[in-house]
Amino acid sequence: MLDRHVSCALAAGIAANDDDAARAALRRFDPVARVLARRRLERALIDAQLATANRSPAHVMRVAALAIAGKAVAEPEVEAAYAALPAPVRPRVPIWTIVPAAMVLAVAGAIAFAILARPGAKPRSYVRPMPPPSAQAFARGGVPLHDPAIDRVLAGPLTSLVVDAAAATQARRSELAPLIDPMRQPAPLASHGDALANAWRALIDQFATAVLACEGASDAARAGDLLREAGRDVSQRFADAGLGYVIEGRIKDGLAYLQAYRVDEVVFVIVAGAPRRVLTLSRIDALNTAYAALGLHSEGFVDPVIMTERVDEDVATEVIPVLAEDAPYPLAEPEWLDDPAGRRLALAVGKAVRGELDAALGGDAAQAGRIASLLIERRGIMDQWRDSLERRHLAMVRTDQLFLPDGLLDQLASHVPHYQRERVEAIEAELAELDAPRIADRIHQLVVASVRRHEAEHGYDFDREIELRYPQPLEDMLGSPHDDDGNEVPIVHAARAELAGYLSQIANDPVTPHLALWHLARDAFTRGQWGTGEMFAAYVVIEGLARHLAPQLQPAGRGRDRLVPLAAALAAVPGPALRAAAAELWRELYGEPVTTIVDAK
Numbered sequence: 001m002l003d004r005h006v007s008c009a010l011a012a013g014i015a016a017n018d019d020d021a022a023r024a025a026l027r028r029f030d031p032v033a034r035v036l037a038r039r040r041l042e043r044a045l046i047d048a049q050l051a052t053a054n055r056s057p058a059h060v061m062r063v064a065a066l067a068i069a070g071k072a073v074a075e076p077e078v079e080a081a082y083a084a085l086p087a088p089v090r091p092r093v094p095i096w097t098i099v100p101a102a103m104v105l106a107v108a109g110a111i112a113f114a115i116l117a118r119p120g121a122k123p124r125s126y127v128r129p130m131p132p133p134s135a136q137a138f139a140r141g142g143v144p145l146h147d148p149a150i151d152r153v154l155a156g157p158l159t160s161l162v163v164d165a166a167a168a169t170q171a172r173r174s175e176l177a178p179l180i181d182p183m184r185q186p187a188p189l190a191s192h193g194d195a196l197a198n199a200w201r202a203l204i205d206q207f208a209t210a211v212l213a214c215e216g217a218s219d220a221a222r223a224g225d226l227l228r229e230a231g232r233d234v235s236q237r238f239a240d241a242g243l244g245y246v247i248e249g250r251i252k253d254g255l256a257y258l259q260a261y262r263v264d265e266v267v268f269v270i271v272a273g274a275p276r277r278v279l280t281l282s283r284i285d286a287l288n289t290a291y292a293a294l295g296l297h298s299e300g301f302v303d304p305v306i307m308t309e310r311v312d313e314d315v316a317t318e319v320i321p322v323l324a325e326d327a328p329y330p331l332a333e334p335e336w337l338d339d340p341a342g343r344r345l346a347l348a349v350g351k352a353v354r355g356e357l358d359a360a361l362g363g364d365a366a367q368a369g370r371i372a373s374l375l376i377e378r379r380g381i382m383d384q385w386r387d388s389l390e391r392r393h394l395a396m397v398r399t400d401q402l403f404l405p406d407g408l409l410d411q412l413a414s415h416v417p418h419y420q421r422e423r424v425e426a427i428e429a430e431l432a433e434l435d436a437p438r439i440a441d442r443i444h445q446l447v448v449a450s451v452r453r454h455e456a457e458h459g460y461d462f463d464r465e466i467e468l469r470y471p472q473p474l475e476d477m478l479g480s481p482h483d484d485d486g487n488e489v490p491i492v493h494a495a496r497a498e499l500a501g502y503l504s505q506i507a508n509d510p511v512t513p514h515l516a517l518w519h520l521a522r523d524a525f526t527r528g529q530w531g532t533g534e535m536f537a538a539y540v541v542i543e544g545l546a547r548h549l550a551p552q553l554q555p556a557g558r559g560r561d562r563l564v565p566l567a568a569a570l571a572a573v574p575g576p577a578l579r580a581a582a583a584e585l586w587r588e589l590y591g592e593p594v595t596t597i598v599d600a601k
Contacts, residue, residue, distance in 0.1 A: 005037040007088035126437035135242025144244030149188035154260035210256035224251035297458035304455035324372035332525035348571040454505040494533025507582035
């Protein structure tokens with residue numbers, strides 16, 4: 001096709017007997033082709049001039065045209081041979097421009113598509129796929145309904161009511177009414193029926209009574225009981241309407257509280273052959289008070305519950321870091337773990353917990369190990385920053401989530417070394433690239449499944465017509481379950497409940513029994529937990545399991561040092577054997593088979 005352009009240009013030049021006319025003709029051709037054709041023309045003219053002695057421009061161009069056509073003729077025959085050539089036809093379509101332009105556009109389009117389709121920064125949150133919300137969730141399981149207008153009432157006005165009412169005392173009763181009255185009939189709740197609206201109004205009225213009763217100790221206990229019952233009633237009315245909210249009323253430290261929760265999921269487990277409901281909650285109100293437990297069963301809740309935020313913190317700060325290679329389990333305070341015996345035990349426990357978590361994570365295990373290493377490195381840097389800031393009488397916000405709080409690194413820019421800040425930023429980015437939110441959610445679900453069985457046991461025991469017997473090992477440590485006035489001794493009550501809950505959890509956990517055991521054992525090894533019901537339960541469980549699994553060991557010494565060799569032996573036991581021993585220990589302590597708890601199908 002290029003030769004056609006040159007032939008047409010030569011024809012124009014021959015007609016004018018001027019090679020410049022040939023060059024001018026090329027300017028009217030395809031923009032891309034004329035550049036190449038110009039070079040072809042000039043070479044053809046030079047070759048023709050060398051091949052002929054006739055210097056007539058027309059003759060030279062005829063010789064060039066014949067050469068381009070592939071005709072080699074003698075000098076006298078040039079004119080006749082050229083006349084015999086077909087008349088050249090100028091190409092009408094600028095194909096030489098169209099094709100490269102199309103290629104350029106295609107490449108540009110591909111580049112643009114690649115840029116647009118290129119994945120951006122990985123998200124720092126993960127939303128687990130869930131079934132659509134249903135009004136039947138409380139009856140069948142799943143996600144209950146939610147109303148954004150109710151969310152706003154519980155997050156804002158309810159929080160303000162509790163905070164402002166704390167300043168309204170018996171002496172200033174008139175200050176309480178303006179706070180209470182607007183909250184007695186909020187429109188978003190009234191729109192869901194009279195039963196809920198009436199229960200809510202009764203709750204707010206009882207809250208006002210409890211606020212004033214906190215001024216007199218004699219009335220506070222009774223007011224607290226009524227407030228708790230009013231909260232339970234509202235929670236049940238929400239459930240009856242298919243709405244996922246829980247309200248807890250209680251008196252703590254001389255103040256009346258209404259704490260609001262969102263029900264994220266309703267799950268049923270089968271306890272002793274019958275379904276039992278367990279709720280997963282996240283906090284809605286903004287009150288500065290929270291439970292330290294991963295789960296809870298109390299008279300303030302209709303059902304056993306799991307505390308989502310607390311599980312998230314535990315997963316990010318305690319569980320995931322154990323997945324790093326050769327990481328110790330945080331069994332006690334750091335000072336004790338620096339001791340050789342404490343260090344060896346923590347490493348052994350870490351290996352046991354890591355083994356069952358790695359097995360559960362499968363293909364995500366290696367990635368989880370890298371995430372764990374990054375979290376440990378970041379924690380080390382943050383600890384240095386915290387120490388440095390404390391020496392300057394500055395405090396840093398809590399950093400017990402998977403990612404640091406938004407804006408924290410910017411706030412610390414002038415207070416911490418630049419290279420460390422850059423490293424922490426890189427760690428945060430790598431955590432996102434490693435899909436840390438999704439993997440953390442997988443671990444979160446493992447922890448929740450285990451804790452759910454624990455709380456279901458509490459609910460089942462609460463409903464027993466005849467309570468479980470008081471295990472002798474606990475009685476040896478704590479004495480009578482009642483005081484001289486016949487009242488239940490709180491520490492005995494707590495220890496009995498936690499012993500049953502944890503022992504059942506270990507026996508019924510098909511995936512992470514070691515994780516359940518060592519979460520309890522921390523309460524015996526950590527100095528700050530001594531004297532709690534969990535600590536006494538931990539002693540009974542560790543010594544009892546060791547009696548079944550390592551009978552050659554005889555407890556000796558006092559305090560946590562007494563438990564070290566027993567715990568070391570338990571850390572080496574496979575999960576199935578640990579579960580079986582827990583079931584046997586249950587039978588030994590309670591004189592009946594362990595409560596069977598399995599996930600509902």
